[in-house]
Amino acid sequence: LAKTTQPISMDSYEGQEVNITCSHNNIATNDYITWYQQFPSQGPRFIIQGYKTKVTNEVASLFIPADRKSSTLSLPRVSLSDTAVYYCLVGDASRRALTFGSGTRLQVQP
Amino acid sequence: DTGVSQDPRHKITKRGQNVTFRCDPISEHNRLYWYRQTLGQGPEFLTYFQNEAQLEKSRLLSDRFSAERPKGSFSTLEIQRTEQGDSAMYLCASSAQGPGDEQYFGPGTRLTVT
Numbered sequence: 001l002a003k004t005t006q007p008i009s010m011d012s013y014e015g016q017e018v019n020i021t022c023s024h025n026n027i028a029t030n031d032y033i034t035w036y037q038q039f040p041s042q043g044p045r046f047i048i049q050g051y052k053t054k055v056t057n058e059v060a061s062l063f064i065p066a067d068r069k070s071s072t073l074s075l076p077r078v079s080l081s082d083t084a085v086y087y088c089l090v091g092d093a094s095r096r097a098l099t100f101g102s103g104t105r106l107q108v109q110p
Numbered sequence: 111d112t113g114v115s116q117d118p119r120h121k122i123t124k125r126g127q128n129v130t131f132r133c134d135p136i137s138e139h140n141r142l143y144w145y146r147q148t149l150g151q152g153p154e155f156l157t158y159f160q161n162e163a164q165l166e167k168s169r170l171l172s173d174r175f176s177a178e179r180p181k182g183s184f185s186t187l188e189i190q191r192t193e194q195g196d197s198a199m200y201l202c203a204s205s206a207q208g209p210g211d212e213q214y215f216g217p218g219t220r221l222t223v224t
Contacts, residue, residue, distance in 0.1 A: 096141065
């Protein structure tokens with residue numbers, strides 16, 4: 001399984017754009033990159049998934065360079081409610097078990 | 111509410127007792143997963159069902175743990191002879207059969223073993 005490395009924590013202010021980068025140097029050809037969000041006392045929630053280049057949905061954007069050894073989750077104009085832990089996961093889409101790391105704790109200040 | 115539900119939300123038990131948790135997945139999802147999460151860590155995979163068949167089990171799932179999914183609907187996770195190290199949040203997730211396999215998580219059951 002590809003190991004992921006992401007910052008332990010980040011701080012931001014309301015209205016700013018937040019970019020969380022995840023390193024996955026030994027990503028395999030069949031691996032996808034998936035990000036989940038988790039609030040305290042809740043289960044994780046799927047945010048976005050991508051394989052290469054850029055993916056955008058109503059919540060976030062995911063940027064993946066050509067070598068796919070890293071990826072960046074971009075949250076536009078964060079609000080206090082975006083304070084959460086964000087997990088970067090890398091794995092074969094056919095593999096059922098998700099492998100979570102320790103995640104990045106994002107704290108959004110007013 | 112059509113999300114994943116778990117019961118109970120909290121459970122306090124004494125060491126050595128048995129506990130059982132229940133998970134009701136999203137109705138049209140045929141895949142169901144159990145994870146365990148300790149404080150400050152990401153969830154760790156325990157086991158996976160496709161319909162009623164248990165297809166994968168983690169090494170974390172010791173002999174004291176057993177999971178079932180009769181009739182491919184709800185699932186139960188039982189822990190026998192609980193230990194203090196079993197204290198954690200137990201999360202259930204479900205997914206449909208398809209590419210991408212987005213997993214929808216329930217709110218979890220927080221177990222405290224005293």
